[in-house]
Amino acid sequence: MRHRNPLGLSRGLLALRPFTPKTGTTREKILTNEDLDDLAQAIKDAETELAAMRKEYRDRRTAGLKAAIEARNEADKAVRDEMKALGVSYYRASPNPWWL
Numbered sequence: 001m002r003h004r005n006p007l008g009l010s011r012g013l014l015a016l017r018p019f020t021p022k023t024g025t026t027r028e029k030i031l032t033n034e035d036l037d038d039l040a041q042a043i044k045d046a047e048t049e050l051a052a053m054r055k056e057y058r059d060r061r062t063a064g065l066k067a068a069i070e071a072r073n074e075a076d077k078a079v080r081d082e083m084k085a086l087g088v089s090y091y092r093a094s095p096n097p098w099w100l
Helices: 033-061 063-086
Strands: none
Touching: 033 063
8 A cells, every 4th residue: 555645745745736635637827816815914913913013022021121210210319409408419229330
């Protein structure tokens, strides 16, 4: 008994048409320009949706960091206001160690 190639490979090359396992033959589907345009539009829509999902993922992943930075900036502002109320004219929240 002769075995058929389950992957649809023909003489070592990948068959370009879909393989039907029951008959071992291939059937062609001719794509029209409308079909190709529909596929191109579906790809563009999927890419747009993927970009939106990536942006949402990035925003969710960095939400904690953004909140921490905002809290630090508010704390720095409160310290500057308090220093100004005490009469100190210059305050650096995180001094550069090379300037000391």
